[in-house]
Amino acid sequence: MSDTLIFGMEVFLNGLMAGVLYALVALGFVLIYKASGIFNYAQGVMALFAAMTLVGIMDGQVPFSHLINAVFGTEVHHFGWHLPALVGIVLSMGVMIGLAWLVQQIIFRHLVGQEPIILFMATIGLAYFMEGLGDLMWGADIKKLDVGLPQGINLWIDELTFNLFDYGFFIDNLDIVATVIAAILVLALVAFSQYTKQGRAMRAVADDHQAALSVGINLSFIWVMVWSVAGFVALVAGIMWGTKSGVQFSLSLIALKALPVLMLGGFTSIPGAIAGGLIIGVGEKLFEFLVGPMIGGATENWFAYVLALLFLVFRPQGLFGEKIIERV
Amino acid sequence: MFYREAGDFKTSYQDDNQTFPIKFDRYRYYAVLFIAFAVIPFIINDYWANAIFLPFLIYAIAAIGLNILVGYCGQVSLGTGGFMAVGAYAVYKLMTSFPEVSILIHVVLAGGITAIVGVLFGLPSLRIKGFYLAVATLAAQFFLVWLFNRVPWFYNYSASGQISSPERTVLGVPVTGANTDAWASYMVCLVFVTISAIIARNLTRGSMGRKWMAIRDMDIAAEIIGVNPLTAKLSAFAVSSFFIGVAGALFFAVYLGAVEVGEVFGINKSFLVLFMIIIGGLGSIFGSFAGAAFLVLLPVFLKNVLVGTLGWPTDLAAHLEFMIVGGLIIVFLIVEPHGLAQLWRVAKEKLRLWPFPY
Amino acid sequence: MLDETQGYVTADGRKIGGVVMDMRKITLRFGGVEAIKNISFDIREGEVRAIIGPNGAGKSSMLNVISGFYVPQEGEVWFRGERRAPMKPFEVARQGIARTFQNIALFEGMSVLDNVMTGRLTQMKTGLFSQAIWRGAAEREEVENREICERVIDFLEIQHIRKTPVSRLPYGLKKRVELARALASEPKLLLLDEPMAGMNVEEKEDMSRFILSVNDEFGTTIALIEHDMGVVMDLSDRVVVMDYGKKIGDGTPDEVRNNQDVIDAYLGVSHD
Numbered sequence: 001m002s003d004t005l006i007f008g009m010e011v012f013l014n015g016l017m018a019g020v021l022y023a024l025v026a027l028g029f030v031l032i033y034k035a036s037g038i039f040n041y042a043q044g045v046m047a048l049f050a051a052m053t054l055v056g057i058m059d060g061q062v063p064f065s066h067l068i069n070a071v072f073g074t075e076v077h078h079f080g081w082h083l084p085a086l087v088g089i090v091l092s093m094g095v096m097i098g099l100a101w102l103v104q105q106i107i108f109r110h111l112v113g114q115e116p117i118i119l120f121m122a123t124i125g126l127a128y129f130m131e132g133l134g135d136l137m138w139g140a141d142i143k144k145l146d147v148g149l150p151q152g153i154n155l156w157i158d159e160l161t162f163n164l165f166d167y168g169f170f171i172d173n174l175d176i177v178a179t180v181i182a183a184i185l186v187l188a189l190v191a192f193s194q195y196t197k198q199g200r201a202m203r204a205v206a207d208d209h210q211a212a213l214s215v216g217i218n219l220s221f222i223w224v225m226v227w228s229v230a231g232f233v234a235l236v237a238g239i240m241w242g243t244k245s246g247v248q249f250s251l252s253l254i255a256l257k258a259l260p261v262l263m264l265g266g267f268t269s270i271p272g273a274i275a276g277g278l279i280i281g282v283g284e285k286l287f288e289f290l291v292g293p294m295i296g297g298a299t300e301n302w303f304a305y306v307l308a309l310l311f312l313v314f315r316p317q318g319l320f321g322e323k324i325i326e327r328v
Numbered sequence: 329m330f331y332r333e334a335g336d337f338k339t340s341y342q343d344d345n346q347t348f349p350i351k352f353d354r355y356r357y358y359a360v361l362f363i364a365f366a367v368i369p370f371i372i373n374d375y376w377a378n379a380i381f382l383p384f385l386i387y388a389i390a391a392i393g394l395n396i397l398v399g400y401c402g403q404v405s406l407g408t409g410g411f412m413a414v415g416a417y418a419v420y421k422l423m424t425s426f427p428e429v430s431i432l433i434h435v436v437l438a439g440g441i442t443a444i445v446g447v448l449f450g451l452p453s454l455r456i457k458g459f460y461l462a463v464a465t466l467a468a469q470f471f472l473v474w475l476f477n478r479v480p481w482f483y484n485y486s487a488s489g490q491i492s493s494p495e496r497t498v499l500g501v502p503v504t505g506a507n508t509d510a511w512a513s514y515m516v517c518l519v520f521v522t523i524s525a526i527i528a529r530n531l532t533r534g535s536m537g538r539k540w541m542a543i544r545d546m547d548i549a550a551e552i553i554g555v556n557p558l559t560a561k562l563s564a565f566a567v568s569s570f571f572i573g574v575a576g577a578l579f580f581a582v583y584l585g586a587v588e589v590g591e592v593f594g595i596n597k598s599f600l601v602l603f604m605i606i607i608g609g610l611g612s613i614f615g616s617f618a619g620a621a622f623l624v625l626l627p628v629f630l631k632n633v634l635v636g637t638l639g640w641p642t643d644l645a646a647h648l649e650f651m652i653v654g655g656l657i658i659v660f661l662i663v664e665p666h667g668l669a670q671l672w673r674v675a676k677e678k679l680r681l682w683p684f685p686y
Numbered sequence: 687m688l689d690e691t692q693g694y695v696t697a698d699g700r701k702i703g704g705v706v707m708d709m710r711k712i713t714l715r716f717g718g719v720e721a722i723k724n725i726s727f728d729i730r731e732g733e734v735r736a737i738i739g740p741n742g743a744g745k746s747s748m749l750n751v752i753s754g755f756y757v758p759q760e761g762e763v764w765f766r767g768e769r770r771a772p773m774k775p776f777e778v779a780r781q782g783i784a785r786t787f788q789n790i791a792l793f794e795g796m797s798v799l800d801n802v803m804t805g806r807l808t809q810m811k812t813g814l815f816s817q818a819i820w821r822g823a824a825e826r827e828e829v830e831n832r833e834i835c836e837r838v839i840d841f842l843e844i845q846h847i848r849k850t851p852v853s854r855l856p857y858g859l860k861k862r863v864e865l866a867r868a869l870a871s872e873p874k875l876l877l878l879d880e881p882m883a884g885m886n887v888e889e890k891e892d893m894s895r896f897i898l899s900v901n902d903e904f905g906t907t908i909a910l911i912e913h914d915m916g917v918v919m920d921l922s923d924r925v926v927v928m929d930y931g932k933k934i935g936d937g938t939p940d941e942v943r944n945n946q947d948v949i950d951a952y953l954g955v956s957h958d
Contacts, residue, residue: 039459070640110662116459117404118661121606124599125657132650140643256595259463267460296478305467312456312464341832530820534828535803535810542793542804549791552755553867554779554808563814611795 003167010161010169011289012282017175019281021240024182025254026261026273027189028233033267034193035202035226036108038119042127043234044255046096049130050231051238051247052138053095055145058088063137085147089235096231097224104223112210112219131252140249145242149177178240185236189229190270202226260308265319272319280304347529364518369511377510382583384624385517386575391604391616392528393571398602399610400532401564402544403453407465409597410472411569413589414442415576417482420491423581424484431496431504435520435577442573443566445472450565454558457547469595476589492586504581513582520578524571528613531567540564541611572601603653607660609669618668626652693731702923703731705764706907707752707875712761714747721747722758723931729875734901735909736918736939739928740951745911746788748928749877752909753785754778766874780808782874786864786881788911794853798863801852802839805870806831838869842896858889862896869900876900878910882917890917897921919943927951 025043032040040046056063060079069075083091107126111119150173158168193199205212205222213219241251261280265272284300292299311319348354372381390412397403418438423431449468453461476482483491495505502508503516531537539560542550551557580587587593600623608619627649634645664670693703707729714722721744729735737745750756751763755775763770765781784805793801810827817824839845842862847855852863861881868876881897882890894917900906912918918925919939927935927942929951935942942948 066641066644070644071638107658107662117462118665120459120462121602122658122661124602125654125661127654128599128650129654129658132647132652132654135647136644136651140647256466259466263460263463298474298478301474302467302470305470309452309464309467312460313452341829341836527818530824531814531817534817534820534824535807535812535831536814536817538796538800538804539807541796541800542807545793545795546791549787549793550804551775552753552779552785552791553804554776554871555804556774556776567814 006165006167008286008289009165010167010171011285013169013171014175015282015285016278017171017179017281018285019278020179020182020186021237021277022257022261022281023274023277024185024233025237026258026265026277027186027270028230028237029255029258029262030267030270030273031189031193031202031233032226032230033262035205036119036223037116038108038123039116039262039267040126040230041120041123041255042130043230043258044252045127045130045134046099046231046234047238047241047254048247048249048251049099049134049238050092050096050235051145051242051251052134052143054088054092054147054235054239055143055242055247056138057091058083058085059143061138066139067136089147089239092235093232096235097228100227100231101224103227104220108223109220112213127252127255131249142246142248143242145239145247147239147243149174149239149243151243172244174240174244178244181236181240185233186270186274189233192229193270198222198225257304260304263308264311269319275319280307283307347533361522364522369515372510372514374510377514378583379628380624381514382517384620385514385521386578386583387601387604387620387624388521388617389524389578390572390575390601391608391620392524392613393568393575394601395605395608395610395612395616396528396532396540396571397564397568399605399612399615400537400544401540401561401568402547403450403561403564404458404462405465405565405568406462406595406598406602407449407468407472408572408601409593409595410469411442411446411572412576412579412597413472413476413593414445414569415439415573416580416587416593417476417491417589418442418573419577419581420493421482421484423494423496427494430498431581432498432516435574435581438577439570439574442576443570446565446569446572447562450562450569453561453565466595469598473589473594476593488588490586490588491580493581496581505585508582516582517578520574524574525613525617528571532613536563603657605667606657607667609667609672610665612667612669614672615667615669618672622668623653696923700732700902701905702733705729706731706766707909708764709748709752710762710764712748712751712758712763714744714751714756714758721931722751724761725928725931725933726761727926727933727936729907729909730924731907732901732905733907733923734897734921735907736922736925737909737911737928738913738915738918738925739934742930743928744931745928746879749785749879749909749911752875753783753877779871782871783877784868784871784873784875785877786861786868786879788879788883790857790860790864792852792860792864792867794851797849797851798844798855798866799835799839799848801863802835802848802866802870803831805838805867806835808871834872835866835870838866841899842866842869858885858892861885861893865893865896869904869906872904873906876906876908878908878912880911880913882912882914890914894921 025047028043029040032038032043055061060081060083062068062076062079065077103126107122108119111122152173154171154173154176157171162168193202201212201217201222202225204215204217205219237254238247238251241254245251261273261276263276264279265274265276284303287303288297288299348357368381390408394405394408397405415438418441419431419434422429422434422437426434449465452464456464477489483489493504495502495507497503498512498516501512503512532540539550539555542553542555543557543560543564547557550560576593579592584592604619604623605616606619607622608617609615630645630649630652631642634640634648635642660667693701695701705728709728710726712722712725713720725748737748739745747756751758753775754770754773754777757772765783770778793804796804810831812824812827816822839848842865844859844862844866847859852860855863865878865881878897881893885893897908897910898921901908910921922939924937925935925939925942926933927945927948934947934951935945937945
């Protein structure tokens, strides 16, 4: 077997796993979009905020310590305790739900019935706001996140592939765990959306706010629920990426990665998010592996977008999205 | 009482079409022009130029450009940073390849090149709309930044990957490079802004503007009454990109002097200009100025008050700035989607009757 | 039978010319559904032609075919003696066909005057660079077209709201502005999609008066879809009746009124 093919397989597997993670992030977006017609640009920042909150809670950081110190001249930084991961996660989830409620009350309650582009821009504003808030609360330095997830090269696969191909694939344990968790979450979210009463109500709301109101759906409740689910997905994504590369600003760029996934898969489709995520995950890595060296590398910055763009031009609704019909 | 319309009848459609039909507005406009051209150049210093006037003027041009595309024609673009980069790199290549030609011509040419690139990336707008289009323009944004980072021809194979602006003069006075005086760079930008605003005003009040607004308001109806959506949308992209390219060229050559594309023209720049037109007012030339002024002055204000007066560390001020800008965007979208321009218009309406409440 | 090209004079002295729009064997399908089944009829120059029929008969689709928005799978559209090749809607507008819409399609971000001026867009030719400079050609063209629009505005008695943003107007006035926009283009054929919908008696009388004046003073050929029988009988020279995508009547209002098929259709007698 040629070297390129072997390396290619490794790249493919890594791409597949990255794709599952993309799919998870994209799913958070799809759910909010299905429920509210909003594309939540702030999802990435929410993931960052969730991760920062988790670290902050676990490490016993004093929130807004920097600000308090500046105003009052004090020198407080930590409460002095250290909480176990599970407690931290539960508390962080609580914070995210609280956030969901606030976002709903203060922002989106007032934007019922507005066009998608206005809602999108509101989420951009929210993203900026939360980025500032997160930095203000927990500080902007890079933090290490350890919730006990296994890391490092998976020795079993390494050995297996070495025996088969004379070359050990480097597949990180963390990625495998992330893939499994993401896959479970994806299935759970799909089940929730399709088969529960709340899921159906969510879909009604996504179609038409005013109509949903008129059949008695409690818009506020659905939205808080949706934003909470998004917050939960954000937290999971934040934990995964945060463990991998540290809790820092670049985490918030997940949102930007999810966009081409959704463009490819269709904004309203859950299977689309999955398919899109996998295609982009694999496509990105393979393109960089095969073509990247010829044109200067770092093509992952834009490949996903250009691919999605080309796709959009020929099939505007994405792979699985609904066709948009306009009538006069 | 001062702000009157009564008795000031227009006797021709020409007069009715003026930019400032109310006399008071017109006099105010002349006063502003006078101060801008005849007063400020004599009292401006480096700090004021670099902190306030140059960014304000240059962003005003970019905001006018983006407003034409987004506010008048309804095509949302998040590629402003990338297009500014096109303007910057175009002017750089022109300056270094044709050093004898005036920089003023180069800036205009850079605008033209950006217009062509803008039309190219605007082609998807014929098939996709609204929010999907916004996302597609991100492809332009990321791709362009990558292009200027990775293809060495653009930065003349320099080792650092940076581009820096060689010295150029206008009528013997240096306007780029280290020897430039504040008033010279200010005047160059001022001239470009004034001409840009006039052109933009002319385009938006005539049939071109109506075509754009028709597409924005209801593109299917527009097509049925005879507007060619292809030419309307692409012309919006072209004109918009022209202004944004000019802004990018000036931003690099006159204001910053040296640029690293990822930092300066990244997606945050796209959002910044978008925020300017949201806060300032979509579909309003005045709003473009208002928004640019607001978002240029805000960090200066915060820095002076929080860091200077209260002694806070600068990163705190930066975080607060993010929160304020984000918060304001949300507030404006909820309360006054037409931005500061509408608030201004409403204030003027009230002023028309002042001091009579009815 | 009248010769295609020969005209005649009506009882009240209006001149009706030869055939200006000829729909020949039009069939229009959406997926598996046939919205229009093999319909042929013509419209003569200077006449007021009504298209009527129960809801869902395919009238709006017919209007969309005439205005070029839909291209029929079968049949031919002949306009002013020439077969119309499939063309984009905006090209059709340039041929001189203007229309109003059932659910008002005004440009809500603009004033009344600007909306009416958009009706002139097919006639305004100055290019981008002239407009950027404004003084000279662009300004002259603007003033000329403004005069034409002001005449239309006067004619429809909406001078008092010319600067008002259209979004602030009540329904009846919006319809009038839409008519103004269509008239501003000085069309050869004016299509009105339920111009009276949602109006009270007074508003209907006003609109009827305007429609008749348009036909009378400018000689504009008008095709309209309308539900109100009284209006149809009063306004139109000839009527086409549709039901379930088929033509079931074609003639003067009196002829159609006494046509058994038409009566059945409206009374809901079941067909096979």
